[in-house]
Amino acid sequence: MGYILAADVGGTKLATALFQSDGTVMKATEIPSEKTDGEKLFQSLIHSFQRLCEEADVNLSEISGVSVGIPGIVDVGNGIAIFQNNLPWREFPLVERLANVFPASQIVIDNDVYMAAWGEYAIRGFVKESFAYVTLSTGISCCSIHQGAFLRGAGMAGEIGFSLTDTVDTTLESLVSGPALEAKGRQVVGNPTLTLKSMMEDYYAGNEQIVAIVNEAVTSLAKEVYHILILSDPHCIVLGGGVFNHHPALVEAVRKEVGRYLQHPMLQGKEQRIEASVNKGEAGLYGAAARVMN
Structure with missing residues (x-):
């Protein structure tokens, strides 16, 4: 069974969750968002993902998908967080950095509104x-x-x-x-x-x-x-x-x-x-x- 890690990165809080492949939430957590240092923000995202997996006794190699929603301008095709007004990412290669941690996982990033919209679309079938x-x-x-x-x-x-x-x-x-x-x-x-x-x-x-x-x-x-x-x-x-x-x-x-x-x-x-x-x-x-x- 593959597992999915999802994140909703906002200007106030960073929410993450570990899902089973059927969409069931296994673990979820929220921490304050890092507002000044882009590298620290990325590391807090990774640490949050790792903590969820540890608590659920899931190995990182079992993660089949990683998906992150962020505000602002996102280059979806190239996986880059272009500009986030309330976050310290500027031209940040988010997909590339995530792939270094999760090399066997499908990785998706998008604007947070698009992610939320897809959630409402999918839950209605x-x-x-x-x-x-x-x-x-x-x-x-x-x-x-x-x-x-x-x-x-x-x-x-x-x-x-x-x-x-x-x-x-x-x-x-x-x-x-x-x-x-x-x-x-x-x-x-x-x-x-x-x-x-x-x-x-x-x-x-x-x-x-x-x-x-x-x-x-x-x-x-x-x-x-x-x-x-x-x-x-x-x-x-x-x-x-x-x-x-x-x-x-x-x-x-x-x-x-x-x-x-x-x-x-x-x-x-x-x-x-x-x-x-x-x-x-x-x-x-x-x-x-x-x-x-x-």
């Missing part, structure tokens, strides 16, 4: 379906899959954070990302320490100022999802990432708002294709593992 994954957390991005292949475009496909909203100076990310919502809440209520968590508590409690802020974000998100529906007509759109995962009420709010826009008989009911993430915060790990499963 999709093979040929069209699919879109929208992630909302520190930023907002989208990954599309058509007939089992990623739509990468010329390299920037899915960067919906740059989508324009009301003016040429107002982007979607500037209105709906976690930090943007926090900043707007602090300004409106005059509290410089307000957090998104406490904002959402106020939202559920019916605080009119906070409800107005969140509703504005929901409207902007719903318009973007509507455009995705119209442009590519996917079989399923998953809303994931930290903000949606922690607040499923927002998924329902976006679905309901999109439904208001779908008045034409050809479009009615398509809002039911909007779903919450199944894998939640572990979508990146499950997606990474699925990329190298036989």
Whole structure:
């Protein structure tokens, strides 16, 4: 039996897991991400992998696949971590370095949003379906899959954070990302320490100022999802990432708002294709593992 090592390397935490070949998680762990030294970050990834194997009594020679999701710009074909804004890798030959440790393993790296999208695609049993994954957390991005292949475009496909909203100076990310919502809440209520968590508590409690802020974000998100529906007509759109995962009420709010826009008989009911993430915060790990499963 071959085993799979998967990693989701983020700016805050480095999550790793050891999978059996059938997709069952044997061991998983999280450690803080190294933020200043690229070599130290790589060594912490290797040490985390090794520790998982030791705890599960699995030899490194039994690892059939290693798959790593990372933020930022990734040269998938050449296996290079080109640029990660919140990580210290610059033109880092990640696949080559991993192959030195796991010479007999299939090795895959990709952008973390693509990994998470694949996890949601695979867990639904999709093979040929069209699919879109929208992630909302520190930023907002989208990954599309058509007939089992990623739509990468010329390299920037899915960067919906740059989508324009009301003016040429107002982007979607500037209105709906976690930090943007926090900043707007602090300004409106005059509290410089307000957090998104406490904002959402106020939202559920019916605080009119906070409800107005969140509703504005929901409207902007719903318009973007509507455009995705119209442009590519996917079989399923998953809303994931930290903000949606922690607040499923927002998924329902976006679905309901999109439904208001779908008045034409050809479009009615398509809002039911909007779903919450199944894998939640572990979508990146499950997606990474699925990329190298036989």
